Amino acid sequence: MKKFSLSMMIVLLLGFLAGCASDGGEKDTTANQKITFGVTPWTSTIPPTKIASLIIQDMGYNVEEISADATNVFIGLSRGDIDVFMDSWLPLHDNLLEKYADQIEDTATSYADVETGLVVPAYMEDINSISDLKGNENLFNHEVYGIESGANVTGIINELIEGYELDLTQVNSSEGGMLAQAKRSIENEDPVSFFGWRPHTMFNKYDLKVLSDEQNFFEKAAVHVITNNELKENAPDVHEFLTNWNISIDDVEEMIVKIEDEGADPEEVAREWIDNNQDKVNEMLGK
Structure with missing residues (x-):
């Protein structure tokens, strides 16, 4: 009887330890994943x-x-x-x-x-749509600013420029580079157009407006x-x-x-x- 009890205790103990090892293994698997x-x-x-x-x-x-x-x-x-x-x-x-x-x-x-598209400062009262850029490209030195060239939106802006027959060239850089150029222009109240989107602090920092896009290159x-x-x-x-x-x-x-x-x-x-x-x-x- 004592031998039987001892054997049973050993079996139960081994089973308990195996269960602990199994639980620990699962946790480790998750932790290492x-x-x-x-x-x-x-x-x-x-x-x-x-x-x-x-x-x-x-x-x-x-x-x-x-x-x-x-x-x-x-x-x-x-x-x-x-x-x-x-x-x-x-x-x-x-x-x-x-x-x-x-x-x-x-x-x-x-x-x-989410509203997204080309933006200009609110002080540009006569520029409210993409069409308004036509004939006014010289105000912007024939440039519009965008984010990195690998971004999908870069191609959309280039298509927009072609679709509206604008005499503009997209200048690409990082988000920070684009905004640094925009900041310099806005501080001097110079004309500038660049890619804007929410959520972003640009709309908190500056009084901007998203240009309406009659040809729907940009959708919400x-x-x-x-x-x-x-x-x-x-x-x-x-x-x-x-x-x-x-x-x-x-x-x-x-x-x-x-x-x-x-x-x-x-x-x-x-x-x-x-x-x-x-x-x-x-x-x-x-x-």
Whole structure:
């Protein structure tokens, strides 16, 4: 009887230890699993990426960020090198979605009805539409300023210039370079036209107007979350969270101001948003 009891105790102990090892193994698997975000060089990309990253880390995953232009982010998504992109602008990125449709998924809408297009300062009272640029190109030194040449919107602006038969050349640089040129012109109240969009601090800093576009090269945009097709199988809880993702454009713009103008740490700003919106976070997590 004693031998039987001792044997049973050993079996139970081994079973318990095996169970612990199994649980620990699962946790380690999750902890060692990495979720990779694509990050474009736009201020609008940072707040949603940081918020989602912190929430996913709280779920037990490691997180990595890869910086690239939008085209290369989509290439990374299609190859599985990138799992998530939080800042895809539709319809601007429709061609990339279609190109990699077999490898990627349009997972959620962050926010919609985003105004985007060519902008001018409000003091240019006679310039209110793209058509008004025709014949006034010399006011702008025959230049319009855009973001990096690899961005999808660069091609749209070039098509717009051709479609409206404007004697303008698009000058491309980084978002910061474009805005630095715009700032110099606005401070001197000189004519200037450049690419503008919300959410962005440019509309907080300057009195701007988006030029009406009669030929509809620019439509109101919606910002979407894009994931690669492997995420749903590899990290179903992360995929479910991202499927439920949404945020207001006003919240994103407010966070951009804190980060860009006030010099706040992006992760601290994101954590503050999470703490102040825990009910919304729980809803996105399906709790």
